[in-house]
Amino acid sequence: MTKLAHWIIRYRLPLLIVAVLLTIFFTDQLTKLRIDSDILNYLPQDDPVVRLFREVGDRYGGSSLAVVALETEDVFNASTLARIDSLTTRFQDLPEISQVTSLTDVLDIRRIPDGIEVGKLISPGSIPQTPQKLAALREYALSKEMYRGNIVAADGRTVLLIARVRDGVDKTEVATKMREIVESVPGEETVYYGGIPFQMLFLTDIIIRDLARLIPLVALLLAVVLYFSFHRLQGVLLPLGTVLISTIWTLGLMRWIGLELTIVTAAIPVLLIAIGSAYGIHLLSTYMEIEESDGDRLDRIRQSIAAIGLPIILTGVTTMVGFLAFLFSYLTMTREFGVFASLGVLLAMALSMTLIPIVLSYLPSRRPQVNAKVQRSNWVTYVMDVIADLVLAHEKLIVFGAVLIVAGSLVAIPQLQREVNMKDYFKPDSEIRQAEEMMEASFGGAMPIQILVDGDIKDPLVLKEMFRFEKYLRTIPNLSHPQSVADLIAELNEQMFGRRTIPDTREGVANLWFFVEGNEIMDQLVADNDTQAVIQAKIGTINTARLIAVVDSIDHHLATAAPPQLLWLDLDTLPTLVRSEIERQRMADVIRVIALDAKHHGVEGLDLNEVSHALRGAGSASDQRLTTQQIETVSRAVADYFGSDAADLPIDSDSIVDDVVAGLEPLFADSLPGEVIIGTVLRQQIPPYVYADDPEAIEYAAPALRDIVQECRCTAFVDGLTDSLIRMASHIPVAAVQAFRTDIQGDMWTLVEDHAGVASELISAAALSRLAADDPVAATTLQTGLPVMFKRLDRSVLRSQAMSLIAAFAVLFVLLAVRFRSFTGGLISLTPVVATILCNFILMVVFGIPLDVVTVLIGSVAVGIGIDYTIHFLARFQKEFRGGTSERDALRVTLETTGKAIIINASAVALGFLVLVLGDIVPMQRFGFLIAVTMVVSALGAITLLPALVLLTRARFIGEFDRVAQRLNHRLDNLRTSTPAGGRDAGGW
Amino acid sequence: MSVRSQSVVLAVLVLAAAIQTAGAMAPMEILQAVEDTLNAPADREMHLSMTLVDDQGDAKTRELSILQKGKDKRLIRFLSPADVRGVGFLVLEDDLMYIYMPAFSKVRRIASHVKNENFMGTDFTYDDMAQTDYVKNYTPGLKEETDGHYVLELVPNEESGIDYSRLVMWVDKATMLPDRVEFYDRPGLLLKIMTQTDVRRIDGYLTPHHIEMEDVQDKHKTIMDLENVVHDQSIPDKQFTQRYLKRF
Incomplete structure (x- = not known):
């Protein structure tokens, strides 16, 4: 240390110049430091789960949606629609935006009498103006699942404008522009902003706001504390300047190596100012003590460094250890925080030991004023004496208190809540949370979950499995609006052909x-040449435990319910026995799906046994006997065919048509007639002149009629069953009647299909070889999305907590055991911080503070800083005790000097951290509060529990307890008068 | 004089007129000449091989046949891939379109406002596919004239409902056919580039046989190669009916 001191003084000028230059350089870097507010970047990018998540986000555009929501009494009014239209157009005009979906620009597939209409829900430039038209639009938009709960809330009060931001553009910039556009198009509606781009904008804002507000505050606080401690300007400026410079270097260095500030590393300035000043304070107070003596100024500076250097280094190193323990953390941002916080501590320590002495060496030396501290010291000294008496009289009680804490923590720790959803990081009244809550209430949440399906997506079996899986998803609590290409196909099938199912x-x-x-919508649903698809759904909760429940139930279903391989069989080619077995299985599947539909629509009283009975009793579509009414329906369809433009054989004469219908009726009443016999009837009933100019007409008409009859029979079968199922239900919510009917109708169309999918494991290889089946169809599924990430984070939070605490304790134990040259010494010194950590967990349970990615840091930080108090205390106690006093007097002296300094130091640090409570980032508030409390607790632990333990165990590393104490009693008075009041708290080193 | 030879004569006259007046043509005249050249044949039948190339470089090829009569009768039939073989479109007027889906043996009318949507996964919108009404829909301006080309800038008329902000068209003076067209989106960014090359004279009509449309924003490309182009076969109107749409 003395060598170092000499070296520092010898090279003071070059060192000063270097420091100034570096500060200029890093200040320049600092001004270029950017804030990385992309929450996704905070995750470790090399984790396969994260990689998959990002890939899916990029591929299907999930991470680039910027959402603007408008809320008003009823959005279906001309002025709101005009505002939506204007915003949509202006968003589209932004080059960074590739597509906007809103009520005024959304694909609409709508059934019309002889076909479908494909277009926009509201045609460009034709916003309805009359109340009737607006009401009709409202009714239509809210009736379709494509819109309801997706771009317009079911109650019609809120609409979304969803903009897709192009790859590689600055998302916060786009969000800023969109916001400006919204503000420039006035309206009555309440506006919400959601989606990653807006969240990033919001996060950047609050990080900057927090930095701008909290740094001056904590610096001011420190200045006040310093002024009251030293009563002179240099006492304020030197430690404050040192921490500010080390903060500049740390952040400048981050920028220099290409890092950006995150919500966690943004806490580094406040943290460094709060804890980094201690080193300067120690050095300065030592210098001031020595200043009172005579001698050369440079020599006094050298003496100060030599005296306090080692303690500063050792307490600094323990604090660094606490931060470096975060290298075990899962999150990149936490690891960065650990590295740079410890680097900041290192810099604060190094600069305190070099820069402060160097600056002091250029300043004129002066005698300290007679200070008023003495009087205050008396008051504190009195409190310390009371504590000393308490410890000496009740050491067992204190240790018992510690045991109670351990017991309490055993009860509390299992009750610790965990919260890893980053939405929870914002205050409930913050814009981001407001938007989130609105999305949850009106749109089933904003957080998407994705299930990737790899396979031949165009295969009907794969699509059918996806469709069925979505029906399952709809029944999971907190999950809504599953969407995939399977839906789209079913929707098209419904609009074109009236069947909400996947074609077979x-x-x-x-x-x-x-x-x-x-x-455009296909890009969000399928990829890789139709070999991969994604099923998206929205999660309507931000509670981590519930999120994980959703993730787990999906994974469970994927693992158990989805058959790995399916065979697609043409039923007509199968032997009767096999066929009826497969049809039985198919029916069982359909019943299961009907049950899912019933659950989703809130249908009650549908007895599955009854359903099963009804389905089995219904026979088959091709040979059931039609009722008179059904026969009429078929007859009408046949008659309509001959009159339509699409007729292969148009007949103008009603009487000929009647003849044909009459001729066909006996054929289709009981069964499905073949083409040949239909052709024969046509030739019998239709005079040749009708088709003279088109001789092939009959050959085209016969199969067409067969198809019509078949479809009519199937429709009759399906509708009959649907009606009877609807009748069976004891309660169907009014709003769901139509949708439930459509859904189960679609389910039952499966029953009349010519093909069926069978899990290939159900068919033996021998049987398989006899069946004319194609190769088995396989698809693999994989779940991803933010909720999956949260589950992973949740696991990692626990693991990080355990690992970083173990690492910190292990390293500190070794350091302390070496320092005190005693195994017991190492153990005893750790006790107060262990008790502090346990206290912290109890507090978290009591205050309902969850363990999250920031509060998980408290343990190691508290250990790293709190251990300093133990070290200071034990060192002084050891010194006093070995000096020959009794344990009673050694304790009294230690408490009056080091103990007091510990309390002052802890209070100052706690105060510094409490500043974080004024910030806008919730975990940082919790962090500030809890660290502040743990600082005080570990200081109290150091001055009560620690001596109590030492006294109780009579640990030998402190000294020889068995010697006669009285002999040394009188020395106490000398010691007491010669000990400087306060400040020098680490004299034992 | 048969319809066919009438058309040939007409086309030659148009071409001659175009060449004669070259250099002194007003933008509207140039555009009219382009449109006349494009619409010269009374009817046209052709085979098309269409390749769609996505941003990954993956290509899908499909074969189709197109039957066209006048400006507003068109029958498009997909021949491959196998699972869409027979899918047909009958386009009669702007908003009157029918689709036939052989898997369902059904014709459905598509009442459509999809002019600006891409046609069946291609980079052509329905409107691009049917684009023969330049004069009606656009106001042209002469941007530049080079030795071989007129460069026109076409701004869509208000009532056209066209979604582009403008088109820049390079018209080959020799053929009066556009050999390059740039499409700009509403924010004014380049969206697509169409190039037409391999112009051959078939039955007296100039027909580009290789057409590429590249979406520069989505990095997606559609390449069309024409084969077996036949003109003026006097295709009867009844070919353009729902009944014939079904017959495949």
């Missing part, structure tokens, strides 16, 4: 698919 042939799927191919 590849061609059927392909024909419908073709219709929407290349549409």
Whole structure:
């Protein structure tokens, strides 16, 4: 140390110049420091789960949606729609935005009498103005699942404008522009902003706001504390300047190596100012003590460094250890925090030991004023004496108190809540949370979950599995609006052909698919040449435990309910026995899906046994006997065919049509007639002149009629069953009647299909070889999305907590055991901080503060800083005791000197951390509060529990307890008068 | 004089007129000449091989046939891939379109406002596919004239409902056919580039046989190669009916 002191003084000028230059350089860097507010960047990018999540986000555009919501009494009014239209157009005009979805620009597939209408929900430039038209639009938009709860809330009070931001553009900049646009288009509506771009903008704002507000505050606080401690300007400026410079270096260095500030590393300035000043304070107070003596000024500076250097280094190192323990953390931002906080401590320590002496060496030396501290010291000294008496009289009680804390923590720790959802990081009244709550209430949440499906997506079996899986998803609590290409196909099938189901042939799927191919929406649903699809759903909770429950139930379902391989069988080619077995299985599947639909729509009283009975009793669509009414329906369909433009054989004469219908009726009343016999009837009933110019007409008409009859029979079958199921239910919510009917109708169309999918494991290899089946169809599923990330984070929070605490304790134990050259010494010194950590957990349970990615840091930080108090206390106690006093007097002296300094230091640090409570980031508030409390607790632990333990165990590393104490009693008075009042609290080193 | 030879004569006259007046043409005249050249044949039948290339470089190829009569009768039939073989579109007027889906043996009317949507996964919108009404829908301006080209800037008329902010069209003076068209989106950014090359004279009509449309924003490309182009076969109107749409 003495060598170092000499070296510092010898090279003071070059060192000073270097420091100034570095400060200039890093200040320049600091001004370029950017804030990384992309929450996704805080996750470790090399974790496969994170990589998958990011890939899916990039591929399907999930991470780039900026959402603006408008809320008013009823959004279906001309002025709100005009505002939506204007905003939509102006958003689209931004080059950074590739697509905007809103009520005024959204794909609409709508059934019309002879086909479908494809267009926009509201055609460009034609916003309805009359109340009737507005009411009709409202009714239509709210009736469709594509819109309801997706872009307009079910109650019609809120609408969304969803903008897709292009890759590689500055998301916060786009968000800023969008916000300006919204503000420039006035309206009555309440506006909310959601989605990653706006969240990033918001986060950047609050990080900057917090920094701008909290740094001056904590600096001011420190200045006040310093002034009252030293009563002179240099006492304020030197430690404050040192921590500010080390903060500048630390942040400048972060920028220099290419890092950006995160919500956690943003706490580093406040943290460094709060804890980094201690080193300067120690050095300065030592210098001031020595200043009172005579001698050369430079020599006094050298003496100060030599005296206090080692203690400063050792307490600094223990604090660094606490921060470096975060290298075990899962989150990148926490690891960065650990590294740079400890670097900041190192710099604060190094600069305190170099810069302060160097500056002092250029300043004129002066005698300290007669200070008023003595009087205050008396008051504190009195309190310390009371504590000393307490410890000496009740050491067992104190240790018993510690045991109670341990016992309490055993009860409390299992009750610790965990919260890793970053939305919880913002105050409930913050914009981001308000938007989140609105999204949850009106749109089933804003957080998407994704299930990736790898396989031949155009295969009807894969789509059917996806569709069925979505029906399952709809029944999970807190989950809503599943969406996939399977829905879209089913929706098209419903609008075109009246069946909300996946067609049972590849061609059927392909024909419908073709219709929407290349549409923008497909980019969000399928990828990789149709070999991968994603099922998206929204989660309506931000509670971590509930999120994880959703993730787990999905994973469980994926693992158990989805067959790994399916065989697609053409039922007509199967032997009767096999066929009926497969049809039985298919029926069981359909019943399960009907049950899911009933659950989703809130249908009550649907007895599955009854349903099963009804389905089994219904026979088959091809050979059931039609009722008179059904026969009429078929007859009408046949008659309509001949009159339509699409007729292969148009017939103008009603009487000929009647003849044909009459001729066909006996054929279709009981069964499905074949093409040939239909052709024969047509030739019998239709005079040849009708088709003279088109001789092939009959050959085209016969199969067409067969299809019509078949469809009519199937419709009759499905509708009959649907009606009877609807009748079975004891209660169907009024709003859900139509949707439930559509859904179960779609389910039952499966029963009349010619093909069926069978899990290949159910069929033996031998049987398989006899069946004319295609290769088995396989699809793999994988869940991803923020909730999955949160589950991972949740696990990692626990692991990080355990690992960082173990690491910190292990390293500190070794350091302390070496310092006191005693195993017991190492153990005893750790006790107060262990008790502090346990106290912290109890407090968290009592105040309902969850363990999150920031509060998980408290343990190691508290250990790293709190251990200093133990070290100071034990060192002084050891010194006093070995000096020959009794344990009673050694304790009294230690408490009056070091103990007092510990309390002052802890209070100052606690005060510094309490500043964080004024910030806007909730975990930082909790962090500030809890660290402040743990500082005080560990200081109290150091001055009560620690001596109590030493006295109780009579630990030998402190000294020889068995010697006669009285002999040394009188020395106490000398010691007491010669000990400087306060300040020098680490004299034992 | 048959319809076919009438058209040939007409086309030659138009071409001659175009060449004669070259250099002194007003923008509207140039555009009219382009449109006349494009619409010269009474009817046209062709095979098309269409390749869609996505941003990953993955290509999908499909074959189709197109039957066209006048400005507003068109039958598009997909021949491959197998699972969409037979899917047909009958386009009669702007908003009257029918689709036939062989897997369901059904014709459905598509009442459509989808002019600006991409057609069946291609980079052509329905409107691009049917684009023969330049004069009606755009106001042209002469941007530049080079030795070989007129460069026109076309701004869509208010009532056209076209979603582009403008088109820049390079018209080859020799053929009066556009060999390059740039499409700009509403914010004014370049959206797509169409190039038409391999112009051959078939039945007296100039027809580009290689057409590429590249979406520069989505990095997606559609390449069309024409084969077996036949003109003026006097295709009867009944071919453009729902009944024939179903017959495949």
